Amino acid sequence: MSDIIQLIIGGITMGCVYSLVALGFHIIYNATGAINFAQGEQVILGGVIAVTLSDTFKLPIPVTFVLTMLLAGILGMIYERLAIHPLLGVSEIAVIMGSIAASIIFKHGIFIIWGDEEIFLSPFSAGPPVNLFGAPIIRQSFWIMGLTLASLAFLWIFFKHTIMGKAILACSNNHTGARLVGISPTRVVAYTFGLSGGLGALAGLIVAPITFAGGPMGTVMAVKGFAASILGGLSNATAVVLGGIVLGLLEFFIARFISTGYRDVIALTVLLIALVIRPEGLFVSGSER
Numbered sequence: 160m161s162d163i164i165q166l167i168i169g170g171i172t173m174g175c176v177y178s179l180v181a182l183g184f185h186i187i188y189n190a191t192g193a194i195n196f197a198q199g200e201q202v203i204l205g206g207v208i209a210v211t212l213s214d215t216f217k218l219p220i221p222v223t224f225v226l227t228m229l230l231a232g233i234l235g236m237i238y239e240r241l242a243i244h245p246l247l248g249v250s251e252i253a254v255i256m257g258s259i260a261a262s263i264i265f266k267h268g269i270f271i272i273w274g275d276e277e278i279f280l281s282p283f284s285a286g287p288p289v290n291l292f293g294a295p296i297i298r299q300s301f302w303i304m305g306l307t308l309a310s311l312a313f314l315w316i317f318f319k320h321t322i323m324g325k326a327i328l329a330c331s332n333n334h335t336g337a338r339l340v341g342i343s344p345t346r347v348v349a350y351t352f353g354l355s356g357g358l359g360a361l362a363g364l365i366v367a368p369i370t371f372a373g374g375p376m377g378t379v380m381a382v383k384g385f386a387a388s389i390l391g392g393l394s395n396a397t398a399v400v401l402g403g404i405v406l407g408l409l410e411f412f413i414a415r416f417i418s419t420g421y422r423d424v425i426a427l428t429v430l431l432i433a434l435v436i437r438p439e440g441l442f443v444s445g446s447e448r
């Protein structure tokens with residue numbers, strides 16, 4: 160029983176990280192109709208910025224948390240202005256190619272500044288694992304689940320009760336209608352890239368004490384986040400979160416009962432199966448397709 164509990168908590172923990180990455184894909188997709196392939200590098204960026212602020216400048220975790228997301232959000236908006244904005248009127252393929260080019264620039268820029276080795280970030284809470292019904296659970300898992308829930312609550316409030324959030328929703332539903340009531344779709348797209356960059360940075364920040372920061376983490380997170388969004392349903396925020404958690408649980412249970420060697424193959428396998436069998440997503444109803 161303790162093994163099952165440990166697998167469930169571990170799967171949900173990583174599933175929460177995948178969900179945050181998947182939400183970044185979801186937000187950009189709804190705003191532009193394209194996929195942001197630089198999302199993985201924005202995850203790396205969050206991790207390495209957090210390491211610099213926390214371990215190099217010795218800033219406390221709350222300050223590191225806020226500054227990391229703020230800096231990543233600003234960089235996301237700059238990235239949109241330079242690489243995406245000039246291509247918005249061309250085609251969705253052009254936007255995708257722009258994001259791929261930006262991901263390469265991000266990756267090599269990070270390698271130049273921080274190196275290509277994985278970097279350790281200290282856990283948010285020191286101490287031994289917490290015993291939960293006989294299963295040892297690392298303390299960072301509780302931080303990850305708690306901060307993910309807090310982020311989802313923030314996003315719900317943001318989109319339901321703020322002018323900027325409502326403007327983003329209006330543009331995602333109807334660009335022409337939004338423009339007619341005075342909303343600038345191009346400005347809204349910039350906001351969505353900032354929001355997506357902040358979510359990616361949050362994912363990198365909270366998972367870095369477990370998987371380290373930098374190195375090849377960005378590509379892995381991009382693939383798994385994209386797989387989670389396709390598995391759940393790219394057009395629906397709740398669906399992509401559920402997709403991330405399902406993917407995390409699948410990874411941990413298959414790694415435990417079949418082989419750890421298949422763990423990183425699962426995301427691609429799930430992605431292919433989902434695209435073939437139910438491309439609209441497992442958790443999206445017919446009316447949302």
